[in-house]
Every structure is written in C-alpha cells, then in structure tokens.
Amino acid sequence: MTPNPSTPSSSSSSIQVRAHTSKHRALHATRALHAGHTIHIFTSPLLLLPTLAHLSSVCAHCLRPGTPRACSRCHAAYYCDAACQRAGWAAIHSRECKALRARRGRSGAELPTPVRALLQVLLLGGEVEEGLAMLDGHEEVRRGREGRAWGDLEMMAAAACAFAGKEGDGRRAVGLLCKIQTNAFLRFDAHLADQVGIFLDPTLAMANHSCVPNATVLFIGRTAVLRAERDIHEGEEIEVCYTDYTNPISQRKSVLQEYCFTCQCPRCANNLNIYQLCAQSPTGNGDMSCSILGSNTSSLQNHPGASDPQKIRVAAQFCTEIDPELTGSSPEAKRMLKIHLTGYKPLIENDLWAVSPLPQILTEVSLYYTHEQKFAYAVAVAVMVAVECDPYRYAAPFHAIRLKNLLMVIKLLVLTAEDSAALRQAPRAVAARGLEGEVLEILAEMDQVSLSQMLLIMVMKAASPSDGSLEQWSLGVQARELHEDIAGLEGREQELSLIHAWREDPESESSQRFFEYAVVKQMATLADLGKRVVRTEWQV
Incomplete structure (x- = not known):
C-alpha cells in the first residue's frame, strides 16, 4: 500500500504502531514525553469534512468557523475565501461538486455526514481506499447487532453509491462506511465548543481509547496535533479519549458502542466519580x-x-x-x-x-x-x-x-x-x-x-x-x-x-x-x- 503522508517513518518520530494482544494494534511512544509535549503532528488526513450541522458555518477545506460562502454550483460546500475554494476544488470538490447537485429531488447539502464522507471515498478511490484497507471496521460485529443499526448503514451506503453513480458497489461501500465510522475522529472546535467535522488519519486511528487518557488530540485547520496530557514513559501505549471522559458512565458506554468495544479502563471498571x-x-x-x-x-x-x-x-x-x-x-x-x-x-x-x-x-x-x-x-x-x-x-x-x-x-x-x-x-x-x-x-x-x-x-x-x-x-x-x-x-x-x-x-x-x-x-x-x-x- 502507498503509505499515508502523515504516517511516521523517520527515526525521529515519537510514535510507533505495534501489535497488541487484545486491541489488534496500538500506538506507542518511542521516547519519554513530558506533559504538554507535542507528540506528533498529522497534516495529511485521508478525510476531512464538516458535519452536516456545521456545513454552512465552517469552511469545507480548513474547517475554520466564520461566515463562509456556498459553492455557486452545488450549494453543498462552503469556503472562507478564494484560496480555500481553490484548494478544496483540487483536493475533492472538483469530483464531488457535480455529484452533490440535486438528485431525485434531494440536494447533496442534506446528506448526513457519514454519507458525505463515504461519497468522497468512492469518488477519490485509489490511495484513500488503500489507506482505509489497513483499518478495522468491525463489520461482522455491526451486522450481528439487533435493531436497525445495520439497516441504517446499508441505507447510507446506498445513498452514497447513488450520488457517486456507483449503485452496484453497495457491499464494498458498507465495508468502507464501517471503517469510517470506527476510525474517524470527531473534530472538536474550541471556539464553537462543538464537534464541527470529522478527521480520519490511519496512523492517528491506531491510538486506542481510555477514559483515563495520557494524550489528547487538538485540531488546527487541516492539522491534528497529538499532545501528551501527562508524562508518558518510553514504550508506553498512547491512549486518547473518544468521548468526553467527564460524562457519566452510561453516556460513555453508549458512545463507545459505536466503536464496537467496551472500555475496561480503571474509571469504567470501578465507576469512579470525578473526584x-x-x-x-x-x-x-x-x-x-x-x-x-x-x-x-x-x-x-x-x-x-x-x-x-x-x-x-x-x-x-x-x-x-x-x-x-x-x-x-x-x-x-x-x-x-x-x-x-x-x-x-x-x-x-x-x-x-x-x-x-x-x-x-x-x-x-x-x-x-x-x-x-x-x-x-x-x-x-x-x-x-x-x-x-x-x-x-x-x-x-x-x-x-x-x-x-x-x-x-x-x-x-x-x-x-x-x-x-x-x-x-x-x-x-x-x-x-x-x-x-x-x-x-x-x-x-x-x-x-x-x-x-x-x-x-x-x-x-x-x-x-x-x-x-x-x-x-x-x-x-x-x-x-x-x-x-x-x-x-x-x-x-x-x-x-x-x-x-x-x-x-x-x-x-x-x-x-x-x-x-x-x-x-x-x-x-x-x-x-x-x-x-x-x-x-x-x-x-
């Protein structure tokens, strides 16, 4: 596979992906890191796009909040200035713009965030699909769940295929959607105090979850910064929190079900309160x-x-x-x-x-x-x-x-x-x-x-x-x-x-x-x- 540009490969990198007996793979520190230290910077995500709720309030390319202007063709992508519009056109919008125009009475501006993300993968193909290939999607676990969850995934995959003009790729699309759902980070914006987009990088996705994390992920424009929350020893696993770890255990469990695992961290195991x-x-x-x-x-x-x-x-x-x-x-x-x-x-x-x-x-x-x-x-x-x-x-x-x-x-x-x-x-x-x-x-x-x-x-x-x-x-x-x-x-x-x-x-x-x-x-x-x-x- 073609390596993702942000995958650490030099001897100076502070992180390394290693096999894990129960988690499949994990991210580890190659050197001792102090609290507040920048562990790694991820600059080339496979996917970066705004959520549906913030489609018109953040730039589709840099995801900075403001009053961006809509693409005059599809009205489904918004940009803060001409530079971001040109960059966005080169990165993805030249392929998705036509697909996002109204189809059977439905506008691309109405697509749920997972459908929009899958649409981009289907249109880009190549290196993006190769980057997703190495990731777990827990497809069998999701398929075996009771209720409408699997049916909803199939419906979203079908919608993405329809907009991409690839109606015969439903099964492959569902598998890709499972990988996106499992590995994409919700991009939090500190200014808006809300999750405004999704960010998917294959190496960052190797960071496993804990409600007692030793690292956190910050987002700046199209960049994700992995930062140590406390001192980390050489060889120690780097763990982040996929949700707000101050939330009650019932809420944390509900969110983590979407990632197909049950957290076994000390806080969850003993139901510790914040104090x-x-x-x-x-x-x-x-x-x-x-x-x-x-x-x-x-x-x-x-x-x-x-x-x-x-x-x-x-x-x-x-x-x-x-x-x-x-x-x-x-x-x-x-x-x-x-x-x-x-x-x-x-x-x-x-x-x-x-x-x-x-x-x-x-x-x-x-x-x-x-x-x-x-x-x-x-x-x-x-x-x-x-x-x-x-x-x-x-x-x-x-x-x-x-x-x-x-x-x-x-x-x-x-x-x-x-x-x-x-x-x-x-x-x-x-x-x-x-x-x-x-x-x-x-x-x-x-x-x-x-x-x-x-x-x-x-x-x-x-x-x-x-x-x-x-x-x-x-x-x-x-x-x-x-x-x-x-x-x-x-x-x-x-x-x-x-x-x-x-x-x-x-x-x-x-x-x-x-x-x-x-x-x-x-x-x-x-x-x-x-x-x-x-x-x-x-x-x-």
Whole structure:
C-alpha cells in the first residue's frame, strides 16, 4: 500500500504502531514525553469534512468557523475565501461538486455526514481506499447487532453509491462506511465548543481509547496535533479519549458502542466519580507554578467527594447527562435553569460542583447573566466553574476546556471594568444593590487589569508550546490579541514590572508570593461569591 503522508517513518518520530494482544494494534511512544509535549503532528488526513450541522458555518477545506460562502454550483460546500475554494476544488470538490447537485429531488447539502464522507471515498478511490484497507471496521460485529443499526448503514451506503453513480458497489461501500465510522475522529472546535467535522488519519486511528487518557488530540485547520496530557514513559501505549471522559458512565458506554468495544479502563471498571479519579491522577500534569489553585494543590487529591461515602453516593445518583436543549440564551432560560439547579440541589448541598451535569448548567447560568448584562454575577459564576469544577474534571492545566473557560473569565472581567470604575467614583450608588453590589465592590477593590493580564499569560503559555506546533490554535490566538490590548494600557509601570518578573521566573519566592496574591487569592474570592450567587439568587 502507498503509505499515508502523515504516517511516521523517520527515526525521529515519537510514535510507533505495534501489535497488541487484545486491541489488534496500538500506538506507542518511542521516547519519554513530558506533559504538554507535542507528540506528533498529522497534516495529511485521508478525510476531512464538516458535519452536516456545521456545513454552512465552517469552511469545507480548513474547517475554520466564520461566515463562509456556498459553492455557486452545488450549494453543498462552503469556503472562507478564494484560496480555500481553490484548494478544496483540487483536493475533492472538483469530483464531488457535480455529484452533490440535486438528485431525485434531494440536494447533496442534506446528506448526513457519514454519507458525505463515504461519497468522497468512492469518488477519490485509489490511495484513500488503500489507506482505509489497513483499518478495522468491525463489520461482522455491526451486522450481528439487533435493531436497525445495520439497516441504517446499508441505507447510507446506498445513498452514497447513488450520488457517486456507483449503485452496484453497495457491499464494498458498507465495508468502507464501517471503517469510517470506527476510525474517524470527531473534530472538536474550541471556539464553537462543538464537534464541527470529522478527521480520519490511519496512523492517528491506531491510538486506542481510555477514559483515563495520557494524550489528547487538538485540531488546527487541516492539522491534528497529538499532545501528551501527562508524562508518558518510553514504550508506553498512547491512549486518547473518544468521548468526553467527564460524562457519566452510561453516556460513555453508549458512545463507545459505536466503536464496537467496551472500555475496561480503571474509571469504567470501578465507576469512579470525578473526584475519585482526580485523587488517583498524577499531580505533575504540566507547570503547576501557575495553577489557579496556587502552590497547595492537595485539595485535588483530598476532596471529600473522593472518600466520604455519603458524597460518593450522591455523586453516583446525580451524575447524569446534560439536557442538550438547555441554554442560557433562550427566552425560557431563567425558568429552565431554575428547574435544573433545583433538580441537582444535592450536588450543590454537598459541594460536588464538578460532577456532571452541574458544571455545564453553571456555565449556562453565567451565559444567562451575560445576556441579562449582569456581568458581576456572570464573572463570579464563571470563576467558580474555573476554580471548583475544571481542575477536578481535567487534570492537565492546558486542557482546551480549562483554557476556554479562563478566556471567558477574562472577557467578563473586561465587561465588569466599567461598573467597577463607576463604583470607585460613587460607592454609594450601588450600596443598595444587595449581593450584586457586594460583588461589584469586591471587583472594584481588585486590580482586574493585572488579574486579566496574568490569566492571559497563563493561557498563552499553555496554548503555545515552545516548538510552535500550536501557534495557530484559536485559543492561543485569542489570548495573544487580548494580551496585546491590555499590555498597551498606560499608567501601569509598577504592575507591569511585577508581572514581567513573575513571567520571567515564576518559580522564585517573590514571584510565587505575587502570584498567590494577584491571581490565586482573587480567583478564590470570586469563586466563593459565585457559590453565594447560585445558592442565594436561585434558592438552592
């Protein structure tokens, strides 16, 4: 077979595919890797295309979000600019454009994502089919399942064959579709916080699943970056998570059924809750000198949710799936959020803030306050999520969700700055505003600009490894742009001097004292206020 261009073949590669007794094949590290290290970059996927839900909101070639324009011929592919349109035409669209035009009253723009992916394989053939040939599709397992699953696969394969003009290739098409379903990664976009496409690379597909992974996959344009979540030993298997490992076990099992295996990781085998898993996780997951929890991270290993039998029972009982319809921006947001917060009151009463779906609900609460322009409440709840939820849910300080939520805190701090300035000028003006006034007073006493700048430096450092592999990652780009604006503010010479010294030598005693005061203490104060907002304003 013709090797895929991203298949590691040089002696300098950090990964190697090896045979595995129970998993068939597995990806292994050829050298020791530190947490945060870029393990490998995959630049030439066999398949890369947007999901149907995001067909018109991301570019069909680079998959960057925005307002792309539709192909004038088929209206089933969207591109952000002329360069991507030309590249997309050369890569696949010159073959699929005609096929995607309306057939028997159905437009190619309506095709489900698996059908569109299979259509591309059928049209490209050659090297793409050869790349898929080495992969497992678990066709026999899928065929033997009860229900409509196999029939649905046959229907999707038939649809792809019809659009490709290859109606006689149904059996081969089903086999190819099984391989796509088993091996394609859902391409998560940190900016949109959603799965916007699928990415299939034969070598990356060799990375097996664990709900306690030691690596993660980040996507930047047409590139996938495999990054170590914790220290990995030479020869150790590299495992990633095919779903959100903070979800309840029932939800994880349901998702993993699509890959035709049952996870046997320690978390699934013992049904560990988020605090129990965190207590067993290694503490050296990246630079802890800049942790928002400060130098004392013992709370991560000693939370009562990991050892108290009563709290363990509550966590097990109330860890459920989030309502996908819940949003803080809907007209019914306040009523729906009240219902959900009341339903999960036992988690709140037991300080089990990190147990799903409470963090997701709290994020929507912050969004609700943002839409209501109650920015003081919004930032307090957002900080509470960043301090009381994220460090327990995602061990690596550089995890995409943690960085995204820190960016949200920073943006909300900017929005509260005007109210804080007004309060400093006229403190009596908000004296009668109750808890909201108290939050505003505390914000006014803080150096919000320095807090924002230091949080941005943390995000930039976490999102931009020294090797430059994540230079174009959207979270890092956003952080750099925001930092440039803040760093240019005048009249902050003393603050900038302290921040510069901390940034250059975060391990020094003076830097750690400064960081504990300027970041850790302020974030802890806001997080406590966030708890009060939830308990008081929502009466839970």
